[in-house]
Amino acid sequence: MSVGERDPHSGHMTTGHDWNGIKELNRPVPKIIWLFLAATVIFSVVYWILMPAWPLGVTYTHGLLGIDQRDSLEAQLEEGAQQQSAWADQIREASLATIQEDPQLMETVRKTGATLFGDNCAVCHGTEGNGGPGYPNLSDQAWLWGGAPEEVQETLRVGINAEHPETRIGQMMAFGENRMLGRDEIRDVVTYVQSLFNPDAVADRPEEALANGEEIFAANCVSCHAEDGSGMTEVGAPNLTDDFWIYGGDRQSLYDTIFYGRQGVMPHWEGRLSPLERKVLALYVVDMSNREE
Known part of the structure; x- marks a missing residue:
């Protein structure tokens, strides 16, 4: 079969390939594909000119727009710090009981505490604080070391059976394994x-x-x-x-x-979370428990 043969049904030339009588057509690339390719190339060139794109050793092409993600992040962090300062000083200076009685501050505690809890506590206690086998349920009223905000705040600070020098220590003895009871x-x-x-x-x-x-x-x-x-x-x-x-x-x-016996471990959060964050988190956990009443 010659390459120049034209298919009588479609009118396209063949490539010369034949599989058990099935001939391959030499069809041109659809124009829509060329259109998309051209648009992609044009977009890429425009993006390279306007935006940071190409690394150049220790620097990079900054683009005509001069957009810098570091500057954007710093601006967002500064804005967030300004927004936080509006309520952070109030929570930092007020007593735990005063904060609990202030609906506006407690609304801030719920919003900020939810993020802190999700980032640091949910991996063990669950996103809703319901716990699981070996991990206490924080949404009920059963507390090992006390459920007052001050007690929860101290537990967060020193942990339980943790590496903190002031950690809370608790252990259920192995009465059977140590042959104290039959x-x-x-x-x-x-x-x-x-x-x-x-x-x-x-x-x-x-x-x-x-x-x-x-x-x-x-x-x-x-x-x-x-x-x-x-x-x-x-x-x-x-x-x-x-x-x-x-x-x-x-x-x-x-x-x-x-x-x-049992000996659960909870890490201490002093040094990992600031005093303000631990205070907010303690209030959030106690509020979580109270909402389940």
């Missing part, structure tokens, strides 16, 4: 703990197990969780009479907690 004793304690927050869950358990668990609890647990199981924020011991659990309140989870 397996049957742990099961009885689990039964008693369940009776504190959900009596119906242990309705079918033997009375002897419940009584034995209460005795073991009194001998080993009240120093942290109090005689009635309501916990102690002074040592970060949780309340066992409510139904808020970090590691789970089912029998298996409770057994694992008592047997293996």
